[in-house]
Amino acid sequence: xxxxxxxxxxxxxxxxxLTALLVAIGAFALFRPGIGYPNTVIFxxxxxxxxxxxxLAGTRDISPDGPPLGKLIVAGSIKLMGDSSLGWxxxxxxxxxxxxxxxxxxxxxxxxDYGLALAGVAITLFNNxxxxxxxxxxxxxxxxxxxxxxxxxxxAALKLEHLENWQRRALFFGGxxxxxxxxxxxxxxxxxxxxxxxxxxxxxxxxxxxxxxEILVLRDHLQxxxxxxxxxxxxxxxxxxxLAVYWPYCRLLRLPxxxxxxxxxxxxxxxxxxxxxxxxxxxxxxxxxxxxxxxxRALSYLVGNWYVMWxxxxxxxxxxxxxxxxLAETLIVLLxxxxxxxxxxxxxxxxxxxxYFPAALFLGMAIVVALHRLPQHVYGVRLSVAAVLPAACIFxxxxxxxxxxxxxxxxxxxxxx
Numbered sequence: 006x007x008x009x010x011x012x013x014x015x016x017x018x019x020x021x022x023l024t025a026l027l028v029a030i031g032a033f034a035l036f037r038p039g040i041g042y043p044n045t046v047i048f049x050x051x052x053x054x055x056x057x058x059x060x061l062a063g064t065r066d067i068s069p070d071g072p073p074l075g076k077l078i079v080a081g082s083i084k085l086m087g088d089s090s091l092g093w094x095x096x097x098x099x100x101x102x103x104x105x106x107x108x109x110x111x112x113x114x115x116x117x118d119y120g121l122a123l124a125g126v127a128i129t130l131f132n133n134x135x136x137x138x139x140x141x142x143x144x145x146x147x148x149x150x151x152x153x154x155x156x157x158x159x160x161a162a163l164k165l166e167h168l169e170n171w172q173r174r175a176l177f178f179g180g181x182x183x184x185x186x187x188x189x190x191x192x193x194x195x196x197x198x199x200x201x202x203x204x205x206x207x208x209x210x211x212x213x214x215x216x217x218x219e220i221l222v223l224r225d226h227l228q229x230x231x232x233x234x235x236x237x238x239x240x241x242x243x244x245x246x247x248l249a250v251y252w253p254y255c256r257l258l259r260l261p262x263x264x265x266x267x268x269x270x271x272x273x274x275x276x277x278x279x280x281x282x283x284x285x286x287x288x289x290x291x292x293x294x295x296x297x298x299x300x301x302r303a304l305s306y307l308v309g310n311w312y313v314m315w316x317x318x319x320x321x322x323x324x325x326x327x328x329x330x331x332l333a334e335t336l337i338v339l340l341x342x343x344x345x346x347x348x349x350x351x352x353x354x355x356x357x358x359x360x361y362f363p364a365a366l367f368l369g370m371a372i373v374v375a376l377h378r379l380p381q382h383v384y385g386v387r388l389s390v391a392a393v394l395p396a397a398c399i400f401x402x403x404x405x406x407x408x409x410x411x412x413x414x415x416x417x418x419x420x421x422x
Contacts, residue, residue: 014167021113028126029106035130036098036139041091042409048304049357050142053079054093060257069270070277072247073254074189075144080257093142100150101139105130107153108366112373114160115333121373124389128369131393131400132313134362137305137407145362147190152197152363155183156340159201159239162230163208163223164332173230174238181238185246192274193363196343202239204335209235217330283355291348294361301358306406309365312395317368320375327378337374341367369396 046054056066057080066076078096086092108129112122129135138146158180162173180201187194209232212224227235248267255262287303295318300308321341327334344364348356376388383391405415 020119021110024119024123025106025109028109029102032105032130032139033098033102036101036136037095039408039410040094040098040140041089042411044090046093047141048143048301048359050093053144054083054142057083057093058088060254063257063259066258070274070281071144071191072189072250072274074186074250075147075191077250077253077257078147078190079142094140097141097143097146098139100146101135104135104139104146104150104153104366107150107157108370111153111157111160112370114157114164115336116374116377118377121377121389124376124393125370125373127393128313128372128396129366131310131396132365132369133308133310133400133403133407134359134365136400137307138359138362140408141304143359144190145359148187148194149363149366151183151187151190152194153366155180155187156197156201156336158183159205160332160336163205163226165226168226170229173226174234177230177235177238178242181242182246184239185243186250188243189247189250193344193347193360196347196363197340198239198243200336200339200343204332204339205235205239207329219331223332278353278355281353281355288354288356289358291345291356291360294358295345297358300403300406304359305409306403307359308403309361310396310399310403312399313369313372314365316392316395317365317371320371321368323375323378324371333374333377337367337371341371 052068052070053076056068056076059066060076060080061084078100079093082094082096083092086095105126109122109126112125113119116122138149158176162168162176162180168176184194184198184201187197205227208220208223209227212220212227215221215224251267251270252262254260255266260266287301289297295314297308297314298311300306321338324334324337328338329335341364344367345361348360372392373389376392379388381387381389404410405417409415
């Protein structure tokens with residue numbers, strides 16, 4: 006009997022990881038076809054393709070206004086696949102597939118519901134943002150992939166039962182490394198890092214006074230790993246990882262890897278984004294992003310799946326009811342709020358709609374987290390299936406334009422004028 010009990014968690018873990026692998030393979034198979042079209046840079050791709058070429062040639066980075074990791078990844082992709090539109094974007098498709106696999110693992114850990122985790126994968130895949138940015142040579146997909154997997158590691162360490170103390174410490178350490186890598190793609194990774202640090206701190210400081218059984222378990226797991234270790238992993242390790250990424254960058258550009266050089270580079274990033282003048286024809290205030298209906302024509306007709314964006318907001322508001330009482334709802338509420346509301350205080354004038362991607366990613370997850378509290382069936386219809394179908398229909402409607410299909414296939418199912 007004991008042997009059967011011990012094998013069950015092992016078989017469930019095997020199923021989970023096998024499913025995540027199949028999700029990644031399937032996503033890559035969707036993102037890859039036609040990724041090389043158009044064969045010229047689109048929107049902000051030039052800001053990253055040219056620096057990637059400079060890294061390979063050992064010449065000057067003409068766009069040093071962001072951290073280096075994403076440029077290094079694009080450079081590696083070009084080195085492997087060739088200096089072509091396929092080479093520029095292939096790594097984005099890979100990281101998009103990794104992101105979707107991370108969504109499945111994250112939701113499966115949070116909800117302990119295999120079916121709802123798969124529904125969350127489908128809704129996230131159909132939110133339009135993931136598809137477009139997994140086929141563009143820009144930094145946001147790298148940021149999201151690293152940050153999401155950092156959150157997965159944090160959530161697993163905090164929530165999973167039957168882990169040894171060293172395993173929890175290893176997961177916390179891996180989470181810190183991944184979040185540091187996310188910040189090394191774009192500074193916006195600090196949002197996820199702050200959420201993780203805030204939840205861990207609140208669980209440790211306030212959890213002992215709680216009567217909530219789940220919070221008491223989370224606090225016990227955190228104590229077993231060690232509060233000091235948690236602080237090191239999410240306050241010290243990300244900074245070390247972030248700075249370490251500059252070593253290959255400086256080496257390739259033949260620059261000194263020194264404290265003064267790192268300070269100068271990061272001060273330039275800060276000053277650039279504070280001073281860069283916005284292009285009034287394509288910028289949009291951050292508070293308009295959630296209800297936007299018109300696509301960004303310059304970026305593969307990107308517009309969030311209207312169903313996912315709007316129903317996701319309703320679901321997010323529903324999750325507020327259990328904020329600070331349950332880890333799933335608390336994480337979703339904070340991750341969306343941090344990634345969206347940070348633009349209210351970020352000292353940057355040039356704001357573009359695609360910056361909404363990290364926040365929008367959590368709206369799809371909010372839908373399945375809200376469904377977790379509702380009946381599985383209504384009038385014989387499984388709610389998780391009913392929640393996916395509208396998202397799929399709108400994704401198919403938008404697909405021709407987002408995939409940059411040539412006429413007349415770009416408007417077979419619908420077209421924006």
